[in-house]
Amino acid sequence: MQAYLYLLRLDMEQLARSWLVRIWILLLVGPAGFFVVVAANQRELASETLAAYVAAVLAPLSWLVVAVLSASAVNGEADVIADSILSRSVTRRAYIWSKFTARVGVFLAVYVVVTVPLVYLVLRFAVDDAAIEGIVWGLLTVASLLVFLAAFGIALSAIFRNMLASVLTVLVSTVASGAVFQFLALDWMSTTGVVSGLPETFRGEVSVAEQLRVLVVFGVLSVLATVFGIAWFRRKDL
Amino acid sequence: MKLAPSSLRRSLRAVRDDESTDGGRAQAAGEEAPAVATELAGRRAGPNYVVEAYDLTKIYDNRYIALNALNLRVRKNSVYGLVGPNGAGKSTAFRLMLGLQRPTAGEIRVLGRPMGAESAELRRRIGFLPTAPAFPRHMTPISYLQFVSKIVGLPAERAKIRMTTLLQSVDLTDVASQRIEGFSTGMETRLGIAAALMNDPELLVLDEPTYGLDPPGRRQMIELIRELSGRDRTIIIATHILNDVERVCTDVGVIAQGRLIYDGAMAEMRRLARQNSITVEIEGNVASFERRIPELDEPGSVRWERVGSEVRITFLRANAVTEYLKRLLDLVERSGVELLRLDTGTHEVEEAFLRRLEEDRSRGVLRAPDWAAQEGALEPGAEEADRGGGSRSGAA
């Protein structure tokens, strides 16, 4: 337990120091300010402004950053793991679980830190047409996509030895999955489907059942990816 | 990977006699591999052995057999040298010993318990130095040792004291707050050993501890290991340079092609493997000179090898070298050849023993090393094994 908490802290610190995370935050915050100013001046609808921000800035940028940071979490430090961590009194489970929790935790923290003030400012300065529950549902849905992407990436980084291979697999398979879901008429499961439905969601026009469906599906997928990643890593040769 | 015929293998296997508690441990050769395993399994009492491997086998994904039914036991409080050429499987054995990899077959027990990936509590009692250890590059020796003390669960106060002492004893105090990034291999090895000692381990596992060190650094490392040995600590050292650890090891195991081909007390091994030799370089009728070498001494007392115009004569028994030398010079005169060079010397364990193993490995056969021949268990066929090129050898 002590080793887990220490590794958790260490990985969070490592992420906080990472340039990629810093650039990610800057690139999220800058445009967010721009969106607020434009929405205030042009009397835009709050729901449309928020949805546009997610679609144009938050989703693509976070997709890239989260994919890279999660799919390189374990294999990116493979030699250090064997020589300095798992050859000492650390269990496999403690190590891999610290990676999952630290990375998902940091991603969610950045997400919340950026979106909550943005929502407040947009509701205040734009034309307020949004429903509070709608906004909560919408943000939760996007968060669940983010969590799944992270869990999937970390699982692959625990399975693949090659970092480039796991990062590319995450990027390509998430893009490809959109096309597949479209083809299967499962639009609601694809990222583009979720994002394009956001204005309605923010206005509270989407039923709870439909919202829940997305959350449950991505929640289950995240759990599956995590369980599989941990199980694999515990048996892996280092 | 080719296996030797069982008769050969039998003679290769020198199992240490466990009943004799004092230094005199006879070689009980003549055990079949499975018999050894059952014999060992029958007595897996534990507390006397810190590491026990039974038929330990590791086959990598690419089908490479790195460990081939390795049977190995390390006595409590001994300093055990695991010696073998590169690629013999030493590091693989260590990775299994630490639960970093899973054995394909067989069993590995450490400190009396089975070792596995989740055996964190067991690893708390072990210190491990990998070859060329990898560190988080951005850390400094201080922050790294702090990191290690945290994951082994050392109280902060004790960690501080230990860290200061250890940094001093591995001579890294001056660079203690510099980033590891710029360190030389030798500095990294020294930092690695400090890290391995943070938890004051009962068992210290060192994989090539002299890796990347210059000669003074090597001596210092050996001195450090000697200081660390003794009461309540067992040390296992893997190396391909036996000379480095010869003076600190109490026991030695020789590993080749994933098998333990010798296991016994260091003193015994030294006696068996250290050989006097004479090398002469001659001009003239070398072949006729060589034919007359057997006249010089009783059969079985020397063996020789000829490479071009050079003949190296190795003493298999404690021969009277001076007397032999006289007879040899006499032979030079009688056979009318010109003596160009004459060298005498003692092959250290490493040279006499490991070079031979390496030669055999490159020919793809496991052969009885000289100590087996010396004990009178010369295997038919071992000496006849043909040598390539312009060299041949024989035993007088």
Ligand SMILES: Nc1ncnc2c1ncn2[C@@H]1O[C@H](COP(=O)(O)OP(=O)(O)O)[C@@H](O)[C@H]1O
């Ligand atoms: N992960 C691996 N996959 C495939 N082969 C390996 C792996 N690790 C080591 N080997 C091979 O196993 C053999 C033994 O390696 P090792 O245990 O490192 O030997 P040593 O430490 O005695 O030099 C070598 O031939 C090496 O190439």
Ligand SMILES: [Mg+2]
């Ligand atoms: Mg090695």
